[in-house]
Amino acid sequence: GAGVSQSPSNKVTEKGKDVELRCDPISGHTALYWYRQSLGQGLEFLIYFQGNSAPDKSGLPSDRFSAERTGGSVSTLTIQRTQQEDSAVYLCASSSRQGEQYFGPGTRLTVT
Amino acid sequence: AQTVTQSQPEMSVQEAETVTLSCTYDTSESDYYLFWYKQPPSRQMILVIRQEAYKQQNATENRFSVNFQKAAKSFSLKISDSQLGDAAMYFCAYRSGDTLAGSYQLTFGKGTKLSVIP
Numbered sequence A: 001g002a003g004v005s006q007s008p009s010n011k012v013t014e015k016g017k018d019v020e021l022r023c024d025p026i027s028g029h030t031a032l033y034w035y036r037q038s039l040g041q042g043l044e045f046l047i048y049f050q051g052n053s054a055p056d057k058s059g060l061p062s063d064r065f066s067a068e069r070t071g072g073s074v075s076t077l078t079i080q081r082t083q084q085e086d087s088a089v090y091l092c093a094s095s096s097r098q099g100e101q102y103f104g105p106g107t108r109l110t111v112t
Numbered sequence B: 001a002q003t004v005t006q007s008q009p010e011m012s013v014q015e016a017e018t019v020t021l022s023c024t025y026d027t028s029e030s031d032y033y034l035f036w037y038k039q040p041p042s043r044q045m046i047l048v049i050r051q052e053a054y055k056q057q058n059a060t061e062n063r064f065s066v067n068f069q070k071a072a073k074s075f076s077l078k079i080s081d082s083q084l085g086d087a088a089m090y091f092c093a094y095r096s097g098d099t100l101a102g103s104y105q106l107t108f109g110k111g112t113k114l115s116v117i118p
Helices: none
Strands: A005-007 A010-013 A019-024 A031-038 A042-052 A065-070 A075-079 A088-095 A107-111 B003-005 B010-014 B019-021 B024-026 B032-039 B044-051 B064-069 B074-079 B089-098 B112-117
Touching: A005 A088, A010 B024, A019 A088, A031 A075, A031 B010, A042 A065, A042 A075, A065 B003, A065 B089, A075 A088, B003 B089, B010 B019, B019 B112, B024 B074, B032 B064, B044 B074, B074 B089
Parallel strands: A010 A107, B010 B112
Antiparallel strands: A005 A019, A019 A075, A031 A042, A031 A088, A065 A075, A088 A107, B003 B024, B019 B074, B032 B044, B032 B089, B064 B074, B089 B112
8 A cells, every 4th residue: 555655855945934844644544753854863753643632742843843634644744934953854654553653755854 | 761872873794794783772661662764765764673672582574683682771683694775774763662651752763874785
């Protein structure tokens, strides 16, 4: 079956602009995660969605970051007023509630 | 908070030889899972192997095996008969098994870049 897909694959934006990153999880997976992979920080957890429960936002680095998951499926990560330090690869993963996480190919964000 | 440490930023191995990647972790939990993920240049994170902390037997997946030392909090990955396609970044990751914790996010090490020499 289809894996996790993410779009766009690459995004270049100017400092101060807003960006939206999209994740399509594996069909039937109730859990969805966003991670950020940057050169200096490695892989960091950002946010977690599980079914209809309130999301775990404990990893979001600032209030410029937000995410939503509509209809328990597609998720969008929004970064407002982008800064150069936001440049990174943003990875999405999905799983059954306690199962292994399957990752998408990521979105490489470059803020100029 | 849990931490995962990979002390080898880079490793190399001759094709067909064996290599071991190191990982240590710190946790106060008794129920958890450990994983090794592979990330080739395509950026796709691929699960290589998983280990449940309550299992004493080391996990094995074809040419990949782990040496899980729970008391020492060590979780190394052994790759046997290395192939050119094994060249990638390898990440060790920890996940809580406590359902009350709510989230099952992974905590990753910094990674080890593995090169395979023909």
